[in-house]
Amino acid sequence: MTTLSLWALNRATLDRQWLLERHDATALEAIEHLAGMQAQAPLAPYVGLWTRLNNFQPAELVNLLEDRQAVRGSLMRATIHLVSSRDFLAFRPLVQPRLDREIYQNITYGRHRLKGLDVNAVLRAGIDRMTESPATAVQLREYLGKLWPDREPAALAHAVRCLLPTIQIPPRGIWNKGGNPTMTTADLWLNSPITTKPSAEALVLRYLTAYGPATIADAQTWSGLTHLSEIFDHLDLRTYTTPNSTRPLYDLPDIPLPPEDIEPPTRFLPEYDNLLLSHADRSRFTPTPTSLPVPKGTILHNGYTKALWTQSKSKSQTTLQITPTTNLTRQAWQSIESEVHQHR
Secondary structure, three states: OEEOOHHHHHHHHHHHOOOOOOEOOOHHHHHHHOOOEEOOOOOHHHHHHHOOEOOOOHHHHHHHHHOOOEEEEEOHHHOEEEEEHHHHHHHHHHHHHHHHHHHHOOOOOOHHHHOOOOHHHHHHHHHHHHHHOOEEHHHHHHHHHHHOOOOOHHHHHHHHHHHOOEEEOOOOOOOOOOOOOEEEEHHHHHOOOOOOOOOHHHHHHHHHHHHOOEOHHHHHHHHOOOOOHHHHHOOOOEEEEEOOEEEEEEEOOOOOOOOOOOOOOOEEEOOOOHHHOOOOOOOOOOOOOOOOOOOOEEEEEOOEEEEEEEEEEOOOOEEEEEEEOOOOOHHHHHHHHHHHHHHO
16 A cells, blocks of 8 residues: 555645635535535634635525525534535435434433434324424424423434434524524425435545545534444445554545645635545544534645634624734734735
8 A cells, every 4th residue: 555644645635625725616516526515603604615626606606595405414424514405315314323323312402301202203293393484493483392391302403303304494594694404304395305325435435526535433523323334345446554643544446636845825614624524534635633613714834734713794894813822923924915805
């Protein structure tokens, strides 16, 4: 097996993530290439697309959401993701085991709270309520709580959110708008029920296309699934190794790696960007690989996390606050300032 340095691995994944150069692609093409974008923070995908695409405008994503070509719903790691509508229908049954665990093993909403409960009856009631109109979590709790007064309404509503293919509909996730998360189901919103379970191999290949080279543990971290080793064993993949790990890195055999000495541009990432959440070993991007990103934006300089950013608005101005997480050179500051002013 070829040995990759962490430097080479960093550049390879940046290339897959469209962070070595901005691409001339549509927002929908980018969302599908990335196999979805973390959207726990509703407006985070706008920043994620701006930093990866030439000439991206928020209206493009707004139109995708309002025209139902893209949706926001519970997917990988049981978190909210922005995906194309066709990918939601394909991915949701594959990641359902992770959502099942979110219900039955959840300390806050699951375990003894569901013991003896006819969960299928709860789901049918949830469908009935959302068929009337899309519902917020509070509305679901009120509706289900009346039907099962001896149960915790929050646990009932959480079961509906995770066990049904629920989608958060606009105006949630719409630029310059807001509102409480309001849910409906895929078949109601997209007029296309989820009826088949596609190949898990396809999911792994999509992951490697956007996040590889990667280990099996990396793919499991991204998806929230377990026992993926048997899936990898069935695929025709190239393998690499790194000096600091005995775990093989897998990759598609036909994707070339960029030059190891290429100099990546400075890039702003949104809160919880999947780049920083989708590997069990995060050392390819951060000097503290065991830590999770805080709920702030992240700045990559020379391919590694070097600072955090937040933005605040008033009636008269927008303020961008940058907080270094390590000592920054004058050149690094100049690069960050250039990225801000060139593409704002």
